[in-house]
Amino acid sequence: MFSFLLNRLAVLAPVFFGVTLLSFGFIRILPGDPVLALSGERSMTPEQHASLLAKLGLDKPLWEQYLNYIGDILQGDFGTSVLTNRPVLDEFLELFPATVELATCAMIFAIVIGLPAGIFAAVKRRTFFDQGIMGISLVGYSMPIFWWGLLLIILFSSILGLTPVSGRLSFMFDVEPVTGFLLIDTLLSDEKGSFASALHHLVLPSIVLGTIPLAIIARQTRSAMLEVLSEDYVRTARAKGLAPIRVYGLHALRNAMITVVTVIGLQVGVLLAGAILTETIFSWPGIGKWIIFSVFSRDYFAVQGGLVLIALCIMSVNLLVDLTYGLINPRILHTR
């Protein structure tokens, strides 16, 4: 297990340096004078310009700048936002729980519906149900989610008045942030109804963000199940006269899960990209909305730091998926 972990880390290390190089290059190849672009100032005296240049470290040779940058990152310094003058890491960590909460709910939504739908479609192969489920999931897979979000707002918030339009919590409540996860914080607080409100605000964004992963999970579960169902051991299990629920649930599903877990893990990138759109539509105060805002307000240090932090998140999750994969399927641990 340990050598397996080391192996995976060895693969991830060059990618991490690639990402730092990318984010480092990003600020240097921005068009125009970097000092003006980074400080957001319109005009300044040559002295101010020189002192800012030195303060930002842009007067040193490129390789030295890069080494300093790597050194800073390894020490947990991801730069300072020009806009708020706060460390990028602090801003990121403050908003991160909101995105994780949303992504988790979206993923639960996707798995709870997608997994059974895929299994059901595989078991009922080539029937009306199979075609129906696969048809719907292809529509979900083709969905422009920013439009889907607006559509749901028009229907559920505006016409039916069932769900709130934006935000994480009703203005009536003032919940003290303990964990940053509102579903937990509202339970800890003594404000009545605040938990329901938080849950209420999560419904539409979770559906919107979960739609594409749901479609992918349903499709992949179906094909993984179909592959496994044609295996000899499933035929043997059937021939032994086991109840269908045992054949599908125990023999087939467990082996199909290997593929499905990988697919689920790969959705993290999809979720974070989707979070950019979903959070923009629902004014959800998370990483996605923050990074868009930073791009628009030309807060390039925030974009740079956010880029590295998001890539780090994705890489850690991929590592976790690899390890889970190894746990479900011990053969992988030993073959490498």
Add this chain to the structure above:
Amino acid sequence: MSNNAIQDAGHKDVGRQQFAEFWFYFSESKTAVVGLIFLIGVILMAIFADVVAPYDPSEQFRDFLEVPPAWSEGGSSQFLLGTDYAGRDMLSRIIHGSQLSLVAGGIVVLLCLSFGIVIGLTAAYFRGITETLIMRVMDTILAVPGLLMALVLVAILGPGLINAMIAISITYMPYFVRLTRASAISESSRDYVVASRVAGAGRLRIMFITILPNCMAPLIVQATLSFSTAILDTAALGFLGMGAQPPQPEWGTLIAENRDLMLSAPWTVTFPGLAILLAVLAINLLGDGLRDALDPRLKRS
């Protein structure tokens, strides 16, 4: 001379036979054929947009602001899908928008295919440090979510449809490079490649004429699927204000510019999105059919 002619005829026959075989498997899937027909319809609509669209996409009918679609109350048969806040005909804007979306998707796929194939073949042929370097760069691009990567690139290049296409192409590139490299490596140890090397074929000839045609099937499938995601991502960038800029009637941009009206005039948001959904759905149906028809593993079963 006559020998050549016979050879040519032979080639043509093989080509026709291959196509017939492909079509046999492809047409088995009714949904794929439906997707193909719908897509051809959309392409024709885009090419003949000036003829098909009832009005100019930027013509403003000042007396007809926010007219609902023809079939709903207060609608007018003059404007089938209604008008927007400036009195522009939604149908005409969507029809003209199909040009932008299809061209954007097409160019992204062409860029990815051409660069992806060249880079992938280079990695597969030279191996060693070149390959490692190329693949690590591709891994790095994949480590950042596609839309975020595209956003950052657009921030560097500046907003606009062309820059959005370039940015999206770069984010899709790794898939094409990986695919080309993997299939080229598995092909390059085959006997026919060794034979042509023994026969004295040069590097470029082996890479592009001997190996490449045998790697095309997965690339075609990937290209089709990327075509649909490229349309989605172009629209997403347009929606975020980083892609096509108003008054260009690109579908995502249309949704963005009418977003404020989505409660008072929902049709201005609904129909452009429906256009995106249908176009993408048609391409994905086509892509599924192509994969089934081109995947030799599925054919045998």
